[in-house]
Amino acid sequence: MDAEALKAFAHQVFDAQPFSRYIGARLIGAxxxxxxxxxxxTDNLKQQHGFVHGGVISYLADNAITFAGGLAMGGNALTSEFKINYLKPGRGHELIARARARSTGRRQAVCQCEIFSQVDGEEILCALAQGTIVAASD
Structure with missing residues (x-):
């Protein structure tokens, strides 16, 4: 699959995710x-201390590593497992998750993700995640 077809595929899959649309997530790189x-x-994504809820950060990590793994394997994928380390509270006006496949085979990929808070024009690393992604079967 060429780069443009891969991007189109990624956006088609992302746009088909009701939960991602519901919380306002965007796929900005593929x-x-x-x-x-x-x-x-937004306020509805925060917990009682005013920080982004850990579940929201976890969603971003999970979805980003699944996309990175799926794009590495050239097709649809599912998360088999992942872990996350919260380093600093999520805050600011935007979160960005960047994931890369670090090891890819025919049926699985091991991926890592960094999640950043955008605070006053600066990126602050707030979480690290790693997971195993498997090729989805019909």
Whole structure:
């Protein structure tokens, strides 16, 4: 699949995700083995201390690594497992997740993701995630 077809495929899959549309996530980068997602921080995504809820950050990590793995393997994919380390509270006006496939086979890819908070024009690393992505079967 060429680069333009891969991007079109990625956007088609992303646009078919009701939950991603519901919270306002956007797929802003897609390439073989790479995905970048962004999400505007709104009050309804925060927890009681005013930080972005950990579940929202976890969603971004999960979806970004699944896209990176799927794009590395050239097709639809599912998360088999992942873990996340929260480093700093998510805050600011936007979150950005950047994921890369680090090892890819025919049936699985191991991916890593960095999640950044955009605060006053600066990117602050707030979480790291790693996961195993498997090719989806019909």
């Amino acid at each position: 390439a073989p083995g790479y995905a970048e997602l962004s999400l505007e921080v």
